[in-house]
Amino acid sequence: MRTRVFVTLKPSVFDPQGTTVTDALHTLGYASVKDVRQGKYFELDIDASSSDEARRLASEAADKLLANPVIESYRVEVDTR
């Protein structure tokens, strides 16, 4: 089951890369882009019998490895198609 995990820096954590991308977009003329936060995206193909199970496994993987809870938070999406 295709499961997506989005990892981003917590709102309270300064994101130097996101700030630099914001500046670059402003240089390109995209003044309407107020802020950019850069993160990581994972696609997990999980052998699970239900979307709940896939979500639980992906969350566990994020807690233990994909995200560092000191600086990052994450969001899980399960493809139900």
Added chain:
Amino acid sequence: MKFAVVVFPGSNGDHDSYYAAKHVFGQDAELVWHKDTSLGGADVVILPGGFAHGDYLRTGAIARFSPIMQAVKSFAAAGGPVIGFCNGFQVLLEAGLLPGAMLRNRSLHFRCEHVNVRVEQTDTPFTSQCHVGQVLSIPIAHGEGNYYAEPTVIDALERNRQIIFRYVTPAGEVTDAANPNGSVHNIAGITSETRNVVGLMPHPERACELAVGSADGRVIFESVISVVASRMSRSVPTAVAAGVGVLAK
């Protein structure tokens, strides 16, 4: 006494650490492959600089799962002195042996230069021969050394005197300009609550001979050699092998 230098795939400061321990200080030293499960009876453990496991996912994130890390954790739990230089510090953070995490440098630049760090505390095995306020000129070489922890964690570090090195001016003042990476409170190195585990971004192992620009890093090695030697002289060898003993001076 014996130093164990852990070698991860991607380590590049392993031989610098080995050279310092073995040839500058004349101690027994061994390179220990990350898939090994024993530290070979070492008295001091060094996690070297570099890019363990290619820094994949996050710096130090995969190294935490290397088999040798179980032995490092047991050694640390028994009170054995463990130090991580640069990437070794990042591994200690990801392994949970030290609190906090590293962010990309504020400037986004990989900083490779000599910096000044001030010794804040001397009651760790790696700073026992320093004096408080001593300024050391030691090189850094990192892209992700921007130390971060929640404000409550930083408060606890300050309260427990766990911050042992800060980036400063040559005169020893904490300023924003002297901070090469944006670390909170100019933190360059910290110690565990038990004070036997130390991590720092600078590379004292690359500052042990004047021929390479500075010998200010020597005092870090001299400190731990002194602490371990005095412990050996007053305890039975088996106790030393188990890594027991009070480390605070």
